[in-house]
Amino acid sequence: MPRFEPKNPDYRAVATATFGRQQAMRSFGISIAHLEPGEIDLTMPYSADFTQQNGFVHAGVITAALDTACGIAAFSLMPDGADILTVEFKTNLLAPAKGERFIFRGAVVKPGRTLTVCEARAYAVSGSGESLIATMTGTLMAMLPRNGSAAA
């Protein structure tokens, strides 16, 4: 059972469309594996194109996926017509991002009219299973339409 009640009954279509407009997600090969109100799983294959000096996925790319996981999780609880922007986030890198693919699990901790706080975790997946490689806490802001028109 979902932990949150969406304000927008169309939340799935709107959240999926917003994700789909993030060209960065397409370039990184990231897709949505699971979506519930306030919760999301993303998945990404390993790609040598986005690595740091030792061949592991760059922390910024892991962060991009965690940020989008937080953003779409928060966005799924926002009212119709809202847009969303990231205020800030903090990432802890717990282990090198090495694996065949990666999973990013984001969830809303505290929804709010203006600000929503989310947490997300990144896992590397290989033959031996999943291992936690990074955590994020992020603050997202709803841009609400005023006077019937969407905010710029």
Place this chain on the structure above:
Amino acid sequence: MPRFEPKNPDYRAVATATFGRQQAMRSFGISIAHLEPGEIDLTMPYSADFTQQNGFVHAGVITAALDTACGIAAFSLMPDGADILTVEFKTNLLAPAKGERFIFRGAVVKPGRTLTVCEARAYAVSGSGESLIATMTGTLMAMLPRNGSAAA
């Protein structure tokens, strides 16, 4: 005059080589514009391939550049044979990443034998000049060679 004295007289070659092995930087089109001991400027053109839903550069890509700016700034002060990893960072997004290109300025705040703390700022550049779009504070860790051999 540089604010810091490098431990490794070869710091420039070593830092530049490490940057050059970050395939993510090449994919994002990021290059080194300036490098002094403990200080670095990176530059990146706008690319539609790495955008979020409104066509601005994705916060994770901005973060990747800020993280590498912090990492190479910290690395330039480390002794010969060291490797470096990011422990954690926090990014504040101050304005949308829209512009023709972007500059990332990183500097060491506090160098240490094990941990080094850095700050970096991202600027969007357009016809009207530079504007601050994001800040990072990051903690980097030196992986020092033991018993004459480099750490794994």
Place this chain on the structure above:
Amino acid sequence: MPRFEPKNPDYRAVATATFGRQQAMRSFGISIAHLEPGEIDLTMPYSADFTQQNGFVHAGVITAALDTACGIAAFSLMPDGADILTVEFKTNLLAPAKGERFIFRGAVVKPGRTLTVCEARAYAVSGSGESLIATMTGTLMAMLPRNGSAAA
């Protein structure tokens, strides 16, 4: 010359009064040493009452001072009738908080109608001078009065 123009001509009286209502500041012995629009210096004597296990000032107390420095700096740029709350902050502890007294310098990085981002630094003062011991980046939120009455 101040970097920022206050919206409230009475900013000094209002900011000072808000600081004065923070009973925690009185308990820690913290006072305002300097205040300009968007900038503040606080000072605090060493007190054995607020130490961690090695007799240094507890990181949470250093953080309390940094948070109030950010908060009052942000508040000094807000319009008449606003209240302020802290959304989040991140502190890096660079050196043990040992010294005869401490200085906390806070400044606004990016003011905004709803959110303001600030940075602050903590310095230990002893016979040998000032040394940087901690940094903060914080996000503050303006609570604006609606319909003529102050927000709850």
Place this chain on the structure above:
Amino acid sequence: MPRFEPKNPDYRAVATATFGRQQAMRSFGISIAHLEPGEIDLTMPYSADFTQQNGFVHAGVITAALDTACGIAAFSLMPDGADILTVEFKTNLLAPAKGERFIFRGAVVKPGRTLTVCEARAYAVSGSGESLIATMTGTLMAMLPRNGSAAA
């Protein structure tokens, strides 16, 4: 069943003694409610002495408790003779700290030989139950004894 195996069989006595030497905890009225390897609950009564301008507990005091919760949780997994220091932490304030008392739950996310990452949550307790008011992610560093003598 505890999630972690302590390296020091005496972990409880050592962790409790370290907590007991934090004079700040005594001044804030904070005590240990529960301690397992890598996990701790602290409790604190409301005190008007440590409030911000609206009479709620100051975010820095909430942070002090969260930091000690992280620190003692991390410390409980460290080997005999280690000392501990906080590298950095980030706090999100989700709701005003109003209540009769407060609970702080800290747990190790990733233990390490040098660095340990922890998370902690603060709850306000009143007649109507517990509510989440703040979260922390923190990085702690073990100071290990070298050559048989404790690090300074």
